[in-house]
Amino acid sequence: MATETLNDFIGKKVTIFAEGELGGFQGTILAVENNWLKIEDKKTIRLLNADMIMQIQLKKQE
Secondary structure, three states, rough: OOOHHHHHHHEEEEEEEHHHHHEEEEEEEEEEEEEEEEEOOOOEEEEEEEEHEEEEOOOOOO
């Protein structure tokens, strides 16, 4: 996945679906550096390789 596009999602709560995951997980994207995303959820901070991302969902603000 092109990381330039992911910069638009910094600071937003998203649902990410990655290769090898049975379900998606929700979190806030904190940073995008090189090919890595730093994502925070309620209990953890994860580093996710952008090549493993299959889909990102961002809910529209109503």
